[in-house]
Amino acid sequence: VCEVLEAVLTLLRPSFSLKQASLRIELDGLRQCRIQGDRNHLEATFSALVGNALDAIPRKGAIQIRGEVRGDRQAEISIEDDGPGIPEAFWPRVFEPFFTTKPAGQGTGLGLAISRNIVEDHGGTLLLQNRNEGGLRATVRLPLCKESLVSPLAVEEKTA
Numbered sequence: 001v002c003e004v005l006e007a008v009l010t011l012l013r014p015s016f017s018l019k020q021a022s023l024r025i026e027l028d029g030l031r032q033c034r035i036q037g038d039r040n041h042l043e044a045t046f047s048a049l050v051g052n053a054l055d056a057i058p059r060k061g062a063i064q065i066r067g068e069v070r071g072d073r074q075a076e077i078s079i080e081d082d083g084p085g086i087p088e089a090f091w092p093r094v095f096e097p098f099f100t101t102k103p104a105g106q107g108t109g110l111g112l113a114i115s116r117n118i119v120e121d122h123g124g125t126l127l128l129q130n131r132n133e134g135g136l137r138a139t140v141r142l143p144l145c146k147e148s149l150v151s152p153l154a155v156e157e158k159t160a
Helices: 002-019 039-056 088-093 111-121
Strands: 022-026 034-036 062-070 074-081 125-130 136-143 154-156
Touching: 002 022, 002 039, 002 062, 034 136, 039 062, 039 074, 039 111, 039 136, 111 125, 111 136
Parallel strands: 022 062, 034 154
Antiparallel strands: 062 074, 074 136, 125 136
16 A cells, blocks of 8 residues: 555655645555555556645645554545635535536546545545545545555555
């Protein structure tokens, strides 16, 4: 799980620099965890979620990514930003394909819809919630492999 997130963050670092955004990463709780899944699909999911957070924050804004193991044998990854959050009127449509709050030409409205499908295909859940202190929290929960403490930083390829 950590390896997937680190790959995504490596690709997005130039965007963080351009926006002068701060990034705080706390993934120690997931360092020895493994999930079974399609690496490319998971990278697409986290890329969409972190990309949305980057788009939402103001210049010099902040994003925090945390990971931990939940008692129910799930990896939980949360991505929090200090942007405006999601207006109440948009909540019913937020996961609809082609729905976007971004200006024309700056978003397809597919990121959240595809991300939720990918996470659910992996047996997990994707939750969004406005934070009390402002901004949005996207939480991805994915089931751990039975032998999840065997090898650090690994994601197995899903077999048919």
